[in-house]
Amino acid sequence: xxTKINITIIALLALILTIVPLAGCNNNASEPDETTTVVTExxxxxxxxxxxxxxxxxxxxLPGPISDIGYNGPAYEGLLRIESELAYEISYAESVDPADxxxxxxxxxxxxxxxxxxxxxxxxxxxxxxxxxxxxTWFAVTSAFTTNEKNISGMNLSSHDVGFLSGALMAQMPDVxxxxxVSGAEIPPLVMIYDGLRAGAAYINPEVEIAxxxxxxxxxxxxxxxxAVALLDSGSDILSTTAGTGxxxxxxxxxxxxxxxxxxxxxxxxxxxxxxxxxxxxDWGSAVVNTATLYAKGELQPIPYMNGIVEGAVYxxxxxxxxxxxxxxxxxxxxxxxxxDIKAGKIIIADEVAALPEx
Amino acid sequence: xxxxxTGESALDTYKVLFEGAFIGKNNLxxxxxxxxxxxxxxxxxxFVAKVGLINIGAEGQLYIGAACSAAVGIYGTFLPGAxxxxxxxxxxxxxxxxxxxxxxxxxxxxxxxxxxxxxxMNYIAILVVSYLVHEPMKDMSQTYPYSYxxxxxxxxxxxxxxxxxxxxxxxALLCLFFYWIYYRYTSSGYRMRVxxxxxxxxxxxxxxxxxxxxxxxxxxGGFAGLGGALEILGVQFRLFDNFSSGYGFDGIxxxxxxNLHPLGMILTSVVFGGLRNGGLMIQVxxxxxxxxxxxxxxxxxxxxxxxxxxxxxxxxxxxxxxxxRKRSSD
Amino acid sequence: MDLVLSFLTSVIxxxxxxxxxxxxxxxxxxxxILEMASEGKMLLSCFITAIVAFYTGSAWIGLxxxxxxxxxxGVIYIWLIQEFHLNQIIxxxxxxxxxxxxxxxxxxxxxxxxxxxxxxxxxxxxxxxGFSIPVYVAFLMVPLxxxxxxxxxxxxxxxxxxxxxxxxxxxxxxVKRVRYMSGFLGSLLIGIGGAFFVLGVSGIFxxxxxxxxxxxxxxxxxxxxxxxxxxxxxxxxFGTGDALQYRLQAAGNIIPHQFAQMVPYLMxxxxxxxxxxxxxxxxxxxxxxxxxx
Numbered sequence: 001x002x003t004k005i006n007i008t009i010i011a012l013l014a015l016i017l018t019i020v021p022l023a024g025c026n027n028n029a030s031e032p033d034e035t036t037t038v039v040t041e042x043x044x045x046x047x048x049x050x051x052x053x054x055x056x057x058x059x060x061x062l063p064g065p066i067s068d069i070g071y072n073g074p075a076y077e078g079l080l081r082i083e084s085e086l087a088y089e090i091s092y093a094e095s096v097d098p099a100d101x102x103x104x105x106x107x108x109x110x111x112x113x114x115x116x117x118x119x120x121x122x123x124x125x126x127x128x129x130x131x132x133x134x135x136x137t138w139f140a141v142t143s144a145f146t147t148n149e150k151n152i153s154g155m156n157l158s159s160h161d162v163g164f165l166s167g168a169l170m171a172q173m174p175d176v177x178x179x180x181x182v183s184g185a186e187i188p189p190l191v192m193i194y195d196g197l198r199a200g201a202a203y204i205n206p207e208v209e210i211a212x213x214x215x216x217x218x219x220x221x222x223x224x225x226x227x228a229v230a231l232l233d234s235g236s237d238i239l240s241t242t243a244g245t246g247x248x249x250x251x252x253x254x255x256x257x258x259x260x261x262x263x264x265x266x267x268x269x270x271x272x273x274x275x276x277x278x279x280x281x282x283d284w285g286s287a288v289v290n291t292a293t294l295y296a297k298g299e300l301q302p303i304p305y306m307n308g309i310v311e312g313a314v315y316x317x318x319x320x321x322x323x324x325x326x327x328x329x330x331x332x333x334x335x336x337x338x339x340x341d342i343k344a345g346k347i348i349i350a351d352e353v354a355a356l357p358e359x
Numbered sequence: 360x361x362x363x364x365t366g367e368s369a370l371d372t373y374k375v376l377f378e379g380a381f382i383g384k385n386n387l388x389x390x391x392x393x394x395x396x397x398x399x400x401x402x403x404x405x406f407v408a409k410v411g412l413i414n415i416g417a418e419g420q421l422y423i424g425a426a427c428s429a430a431v432g433i434y435g436t437f438l439p440g441a442x443x444x445x446x447x448x449x450x451x452x453x454x455x456x457x458x459x460x461x462x463x464x465x466x467x468x469x470x471x472x473x474x475x476x477x478x479x480m481n482y483i484a485i486l487v488v489s490y491l492v493h494e495p496m497k498d499m500s501q502t503y504p505y506s507y508x509x510x511x512x513x514x515x516x517x518x519x520x521x522x523x524x525x526x527x528x529x530x531a532l533l534c535l536f537f538y539w540i541y542y543r544y545t546s547s548g549y550r551m552r553v554x555x556x557x558x559x560x561x562x563x564x565x566x567x568x569x570x571x572x573x574x575x576x577x578x579x580g581g582f583a584g585l586g587g588a589l590e591i592l593g594v595q596f597r598l599f600d601n602f603s604s605g606y607g608f609d610g611i612x613x614x615x616x617x618n619l620h621p622l623g624m625i626l627t628s629v630v631f632g633g634l635r636n637g638g639l640m641i642q643v644x645x646x647x648x649x650x651x652x653x654x655x656x657x658x659x660x661x662x663x664x665x666x667x668x669x670x671x672x673x674x675x676x677x678x679x680x681x682x683x684r685k686r687s688s689d
Numbered sequence: 690m691d692l693v694l695s696f697l698t699s700v701i702x703x704x705x706x707x708x709x710x711x712x713x714x715x716x717x718x719x720x721x722i723l724e725m726a727s728e729g730k731m732l733l734s735c736f737i738t739a740i741v742a743f744y745t746g747s748a749w750i751g752l753x754x755x756x757x758x759x760x761x762x763g764v765i766y767i768w769l770i771q772e773f774h775l776n777q778i779i780x781x782x783x784x785x786x787x788x789x790x791x792x793x794x795x796x797x798x799x800x801x802x803x804x805x806x807x808x809x810x811x812x813x814x815x816x817x818x819g820f821s822i823p824v825y826v827a828f829l830m831v832p833l834x835x836x837x838x839x840x841x842x843x844x845x846x847x848x849x850x851x852x853x854x855x856x857x858x859x860x861x862x863x864v865k866r867v868r869y870m871s872g873f874l875g876s877l878l879i880g881i882g883g884a885f886f887v888l889g890v891s892g893i894f895x896x897x898x899x900x901x902x903x904x905x906x907x908x909x910x911x912x913x914x915x916x917x918x919x920x921x922x923x924x925x926x927f928g929t930g931d932a933l934q935y936r937l938q939a940a941g942n943i944i945p946h947q948f949a950q951m952v953p954y955l956m957x958x959x960x961x962x963x964x965x966x967x968x969x970x971x972x973x974x975x976x977x978x979x980x981x982x
Binding site for chain 2: 059091092093094095096097098099100102103104106107108111121122124125143145185186187188
């Protein structure tokens with residue numbers, strides 16, 4: 001019996017040996033692919049960027065897959081941009097398990113990475129511990145509103161702003177009495193978008209009702225579509241979602257019912273330009289590039305950086321042709337006023353959110 | 360040819376995997392931390408498999424065990440010293456036991472298919488934990504939905520300075536030892552084995568099959584719950600959404616690959632723990648994408664299952680080998 | 690009335706792809722193979738169908754190619770199990786991880802960039818009474834499959850192989866051949882399920898898009914006591930639970946959303962406890978078969 005098992009184990013180890021070469025081979029084959037697309041993307045706008053990141057190494061920890069839409073994906077693209085535009089040497093770990101946060105952070109720090117991005121508030125506690133041990137390494141934590149004031153920066157995009165803009169637009173559309181929201185998960189950034197949406201809608205019309213549905217781990221298109229249909233059945237007149245990759249399902253449900261959709265995180269209009277009124281863009285990529293640029297210049301401070309509408313990191317896209325046809329003129333001009341007011345400090349979104357009634 | 364073309368990078372990748380898994384104090388400790396939990400979830404499968412049932416609910420039992428031990432770890436601060444830790448560990452065991460016991464009870468009383476119920480109970484457990492960390496147990500000082508931190512008196516002591524390796528390793532080994540003794544030397548363990556081998560025979564012999572099945576499910580669940588306790592009291596110190604990432608299922612792999620044999624389970628758990636940690640290090644230190652790592656890992660498992668190495672030297676002996684192995688493992 | 694109709698449509702939309710997969714699993718399980726790989730097969734079918742439909746612009750070509758490819762994959766899978774006597778649980782679960790890894794890898798490196806430009810795949814154009822043809826076929830499949838398994842020779846062969854392979858061997862039939870056949874037919878059905886899921890339900894491909902539906906289908910089969918009608922009933926039950934939980938949430942904050950989300954799982958457990966007195970599974974299910982000498 002014992003020998004049998006040993007054979008299995010030896011086989012296992014031997015097989016790892018034989019198979020990993022395959023892995024290496026695939027990797028090599030694919031790498032040129034990735035770099036070429038990056039080069040073509042970035043060539044056009046900034047052909048002569050100064051390579052201030054030369055000799056610096058940046059790493060990124062992502063809680064989800066780099067291929068998602070709106071959160072991990074854009075951050076990863078930002079990482080690729082600091083490689084091509086600033087000449088950082090980069091590495092990343094995607095879908096990192098909570099149990100491994102400490103291990104991965106420490107390994108990156110030991111490997112001599114100068115700037116480590118941890119994309120999510122859930123990393124903050126562990127980063128704070130590891131940052132003590134590596135005072136020469138700089139950490140940038142997403143959605144961190146407090147730091148250790150030594151070598152951690154907070155890299156924040158205001159989720160409240162995102163929600164506020166979409167809520168304000170949705171509540172102004174004709175015949176909207178109830179807004180339906182498909183939430184991806186009950187985690188701070190998404191809850192904050194939802195709160196911002198409530199505040200934005202309440203700013204326009206306190207009478208507007210808002211219904212919210214959480215999808216579970218299966219937050220995919222099919223599940224989100226069912227959630228959206230349930231919202232429409234309960235009387236929602238317009239939809240939004242924070243479920244990332246599930247958004248096309250919500251859009252398709254809205255389209256089937258002849259209702260409209262306001263998106264966030266990414267440009268959703270290509271999915272269905274007749275249903276998607278507009279999308280609020282959260283530019284994580286630029287946030288990453290800005291942080292890396294500041295670091296390379298030696299100007300990065302250990303404070304929470306906040307990027308929102310005022311800083312130009314959260315914004316509506318240009319309205320599409322079809323959207324311009326269906327959105328009334330006065331709504332468009334009021335939206336412009338609202339955005340100007342926010343930028344001028346006449347509307348403080350945080351106060352609007354704080355004034356919301358408990359749910 | 361392939362190796363020659365890409366030899367260097369491939370070899371490096373392999374080196375990173377192996378080093379990430381086993382070389383260096385830190386890597387080895389990380390591997391062992393993972394292995395001890397895999398060992399426990401594996402035990403929860405193995406213990407139940409011996410009576411002929413299939414328990415794929417280790418993941419859910421682990422979640423509930425974690426929740427219970429976190430609750431004791433956070434709120435049981437009135438307990439003195441080591442008693443607090445022991446109580447927290449026990450709570451994990453009891454939590455898993457209840458969750459496994461429910462499945463066992465449905466099987467015993469209603470004949471409900473344990474594969475399906477245990478699978479469904481996984482989903483339910485994950486949602487229960489999600490509710491707990493969002494509402495009753497949420498630490499209000501945190502933005503992210505975490506429970507409060509487990510009190511220091513309930514945290515497992517680190518056994519190797521400079522690493523996260525904690526005393527949970529001994530807990531896991533102790534459980535394995537119990538499993539080995541129980542099925543090898545005790546009469547009730549013998550009864551359970553008989554039931555697993557042939558239910559009809561066992562009934563003729565007058566054994567209470569259903570009661571034994573229930574007991575096995577409960578104890579198996581307890582092991583997985585203890586795994587959850589280790590994760591909370593030794594590594595995470597807080598309870599939160601989706602903290603486990605499939606320990607339950609990997610543990611089952613490890614148990615089956617080892618044919619439920621205690622020593623084999625140590626080896627497979629360590630290998631699987633190593634694969635997890637080494638795979639992580641591949642991501643961290645090279646540019647190989649994680650999807651590729653998962654492809655490679657599953658290919659490895661399938662190929663090992665195919666037992667190519669057994670087949671190569673003695674082609675014809677396959678059948679006798681197989682049946683022999685089945686016997687001896689039982 | 691509208692609400693009821695919308696609820697039913699919701700249930701049907703959820704049900705059809707899972708029903709196909711479940712019926713496929715049923716055919717394979719009936720021949721005594723423990724089919725754990727349906728999740729991976731479904732995902733592979735989604736992927737192949739999406740690529741083919743995207744490049745040909747035809748939903749039907751996508752469906753046919755995706756289905757046939759899944760059938761072939763099914764045969765290879767049966768070959769693995771039969772020739773190497775693998776543990777069917779582990780190889781199934783690993784196969785699913787493998788399928789997830791391969792589809793994600795290929796999608797990321799080759800197709801994601803292209804398909805982002807125009808993510809919506811072609812759909813089935815002809816829709817009498819609001820549903821496309823595969824929806825009707827799915828429900829028609831249930832009685833047809835019932836007849837096939839009970840009344841036709843190949844169906845009987847599949848069943849007897851599942852019940853008592855040794856007896857089948859003794860009257861001179863090849864157990865392996867029958868299992869290859871059931872593996873192929875079943876995988877075809879799983880293939881249709883995946884193809885319809887990507888084209889008819891989601892209309893877009895995404896990583897891990899099946900997210901557990903293959904397992905739900907598998908559950909539905911044993912839950913439906915290994916009959917097509919029972920399988921249909923349990924798939925519909927789960928679909929109802931899911932449609933119900935979203936409506937519970939949309940109605941307002943009555944209960945914490947986690948408890949609403951538990952509804953489909955709780956319904957399954959309860960139904961199992963109430964109905965599952967005699968699990969009617971094929972006797973040789975999951976046991977590797979060794980040809981007698």
